[in-house]
Amino acid sequence: MDEERRLTFPQAALTGLLALAAALGVGHLVAGFVGYTASPFVAVANFVIDHSPHAVVAWAERTLETWDKPILKLGLAVVLVLIALLAGQVSRRKPLPGQVIVGLLGVAGVAAVYVRTDLGQVSLLAPVAATVAGLVVFTWLHRFFLPPVFFDPRESEGPDRRKVLITGASVAAGAGVAALVGEFVGTRKNAEESRAAVGRLVAARTAPPIPPDADFVKFGTPPYLTPSKDFYRIDTALVVPQVRTEDWSLRIHGMVDREVTYTYDDIRSRPLLERDVTLCCVSNEVGGPYISNARWIGIDLRDLLAEAGVKPGAEQLFATSVDGWTCGTPVGAALDPGRGAMLAIGMDGEPLPIEHGFPARIVIPGLYGYVSATKWVTDLEITTWKDREAYWLGRGWGREGPVKTQSRIDATVAAGTAGKVVVSGIAWAQHTGVAKVEIRVDQGPWRETVLSAETSKDTWRMWWTEVDVAAGQHEVAVRATDQSGYTQTETRVGTVPDGATGWHTVSVNAR
Secondary structure (H helix, E strand, C coil), rough: CHHHHCCCCHHHHHHHHHHHHHHHHHHHHHHHCCCCHHHHHHHHHHHHHHHHCCHHHHHHHHHHHHHHHHHHHHHHHHHHHHHHHHHHCCCCCCHHHHHHHHHHHHHHHHHHCCCCCCCCCHHHHHHHHHHHHHHHHHHHHHHCCCCCCCCHHHHCCCCCCCHHHHHHHHHHHHHHHHHHHHHHCCCCCCCHHHHHHHCCCCCCEECCCCCCCCCHHHHCCCCCCCCCCCCCCCCCCCCCCCCCCCCEEEEEEECCCCEEEHHHHHHHHCCEEEEEEEEEEECCCCCCEEEEEEEEEEECCCCCCCCHCCCCCCCCCEEEEEEEEEEEEEEEHHHCCCCCCCCEEEECCCEECHHHCCCEEEEECEEEEHHHHCEEEEEEEEECCCCCCCCCCCCHHCCCCECCCCCEEEEEECCCCEEEEEEEEEECCCCEEEEEEEECCCCCEEEEECCCCCCCCCCCEEEEEECCCCEEEEEEEEEEEECCCCCCCCCCCCCCCCCEECCCCEEEEEE
16 A cells, blocks of 8 residues: 555655755855855856867857856756756655755765865855755655655645645745845855945056047947947856955966065056057957957056066966966966056956956957956966966867957948948957958959058957949958968868957848
């Protein structure tokens, strides 16, 4: 008789789902006190990001753009719900199978937190607490729905609908309250107030004034300076780090004469400088959107490294973000007095936006962001390539990361006269400078375009031209030549391992 007793399908589903809710809620609550990213859900999502094949990461960035992380969270939530439902269904007779599944999920959460370099051992309390909560609630609910038989079989009939509703609502509410408290505690150190307290940043050495012909917005190009809200964002941070200036410091160590540590006030009190620098992501496809330009405010990174004293034989500046992300930069680029590597604390006159690295980040002109643009930077180790491997180097990307000469078509607009089309766009060859940009229609001759004023060799340049075309469909291609004499190649190469190449082409329908 006892062998026939089992949970109904809804009871089994509710047991698994409520156990999951309890585990995530308690884990998030404890993480609020021991480290926000130790929350099991966040830690596992970060693990997925960190260990996904580069082809998957590149596809997500290209296809999903800024929705990649929300969709990852949604996908992980769906997977966890399905596992919870499975745990309930395989335990309709006995709780052991579901307990094993809950335990394995707990082990996964512990492992995801353990491998985080930005979390200490105390952070393991969050996934451990989540595992215990999940096991306790799963076991208790299983017993609640399927009480043991003692003497009278009628004692094992289980709860009525009212008790089920009250119990389920109580567990769900408790999990929700725990998660909300964890969220409140974990994010109470919001960096926005700290950022506002910094005030406007004024440089002692200002960048040259922007000439009126630095862009051709009227013809469809982007503005010369990208508004911070439109500045592209590519990083691995599932949760944007909230770092207050009073909590931030920068440590420089490794192959140096003396280890030094700087506070935010140490940096803020120095004479600041401004530089216009265009940043470009290595995962930017030909014609892609991951390029932006800003007026950065900060200090020369070279000065800080000189104060530490870089020893002979050093090859790599190994930078670490507060969230554990790492970046390897050639030491020569960081020390080159002509390159202008910066520790930036401001962007377009304001403190850095939080999502772009507040309180401080690295900006090194002429190198793709994955080797030059560490946001929320907190540690700089001078080392060799052999001794330390940065995040993206271990995933198949190149070591040096120089930005390639490229161009893009942004707009094709009828000029108002039959057969005439205005074509415009951008070109970049950071640290070398753009010499000319040419376009061709179909397979016709190349014709030079009008270039915007050059403000710096480290920024993009806008271009435009007017062409006469017959009615119908046409293909327009663009290529740039840099100031070293190199003309970008037509050969199409993907982004891996060190940036895409090829001419950007678009179709134009002339009337």
